[in-house]
Amino acid sequence: MYKILAKDNIAPNIDKYIIAAPEVAAKTKPGQFVVLRLHEKGERIPISISDWDKEAGTITLIVQAVGHTTEQLAAMGVGDNILDLLGPLGQPAIIEPVGTVACVAGGVGTAIIYPEARRHREVGNRVLTLVGARNRECLFYQEELAATSDRVLVATDDGSYGHKGFVTDLLKQVIDDGTHLDHVIAIGPIPMMQAVAELTKRHEIKTTVSLNPIMMDGTGMCGACRVRVGDEIKFCCTDGPEFDAHLVDFASLLRRSRLYERTGFKAAIPAEDKAEGEAKGGECRCHG
Numbered sequence: 001m002y003k004i005l006a007k008d009n010i011a012p013n014i015d016k017y018i019i020a021a022p023e024v025a026a027k028t029k030p031g032q033f034v035v036l037r038l039h040e041k042g043e044r045i046p047i048s049i050s051d052w053d054k055e056a057g058t059i060t061l062i063v064q065a066v067g068h069t070t071e072q073l074a075a076m077g078v079g080d081n082i083l084d085l086l087g088p089l090g091q092p093a094i095i096e097p098v099g100t101v102a103c104v105a106g107g108v109g110t111a112i113i114y115p116e117a118r119r120h121r122e123v124g125n126r127v128l129t130l131v132g133a134r135n136r137e138c139l140f141y142q143e144e145l146a147a148t149s150d151r152v153l154v155a156t157d158d159g160s161y162g163h164k165g166f167v168t169d170l171l172k173q174v175i176d177d178g179t180h181l182d183h184v185i186a187i188g189p190i191p192m193m194q195a196v197a198e199l200t201k202r203h204e205i206k207t208t209v210s211l212n213p214i215m216m217d218g219t220g221m222c223g224a225c226r227v228r229v230g231d232e233i234k235f236c237c238t239d240g241p242e243f244d245a246h247l248v249d250f251a252s253l254l255r256r257s258r259l260y261e262r263t264g265f266k267a268a269i270p271a272e273d274k275a276e277g278e279a280k281g282g283e284c285r286c287h288g
Contacts (some may be wrong), residue, residue, distance in 0.1 A: 001082040002036075005058060006064040006224075013065045013109065013238070015074060016050075023056030024049075024087045031093030031210065031242055035218035037084040038072055045069050046215045046237070050089060050111040062111030069270040089218050090241050093208075099182035100126040100175065104136050104196055106167055106188025107133060112239070113187050116226025118148040126150050128174060128181075132192065135247055136160040168195045181205050186245060190254050197245035207245035211236050212221045213257055228252050 006118040051060035105113040154162030186196040216222040220238035228249035
């Protein structure tokens with residue numbers, strides 16, 4: 001059991017949870033995630049670790065209520081227990097001194113970019129953080145990002161705060177202004193990450209994206225989170241979640257992310273995606 005020690009609503013349908021998980025907190029590094037199950041009949045869902053405190057033995061999760069399980073979690077409160085919590089999972093982000101780094105976040109991706117921006121600052125990099133959201137109400141972690149960044153730029157779809165438009169507009173502006181970027185990290189919706197990758201590829205800027213495809217077991221056994229990276233098939237849960245943005249097949253990633261919009265999981269798997277799974281180790285065993 002993993003007890004919820006604190007819960008705060010930080011944006012519409014977005015809650016911040018501090019959870020007692022000393023073994024996870026002791027080993028967590030930026031870029032990693034956990035898979036949790038709320039109760040015996042619950043589904044397993046991956047959630048990125050937004051922060052951690054090794055001394056207190058806690059981890060912080062930022063969760064947007066968008067589906068069955070996240071809505072169940074939103075109904076829980078301080079003192080309630082999460083049945084299972086597996087982690088930290090995934091490969092930690094590679095963070096080393098490189099110069100100037102742009103951390104680009106869209107939506108809830110802000111929760112994931114925060115510990116990476118903080119670590120980049122700790123190793124001596126100059127950090128520019130660019131955040132995009134639907135409107136001012138959807139923004140969070142602004143003070144935390146300001147404390148760990150040399151500069152923070154914000155874009156909102158409706159123009160209620162900062163630049164009116166997309167976060168990619170801000171990145172283009174930074175590049176056009178002549179700022180030399182040694183590395184760009186983009187975390188958020190697939191179309192946003194794809195747009196960042198296309199922009200930085202034209203300027204030959206090293207770019208990393210953190211992917212969050214459909215995931216079942218989180219240990220590489222089911223193959224549901226497979227993604228095409230260059231000429232290889234990778235599992236996001238064990239090989240990622242971070243990959244070279246210029247090698248990711250975003251079209252395939254987007255198509256697979258929409259599998260549950262169709263009727264029947266098995267019948268919905270496109271032939272090319274099924275072939276990818278067989279090449280990497282077989283069909284998803286989580287579905288029989």
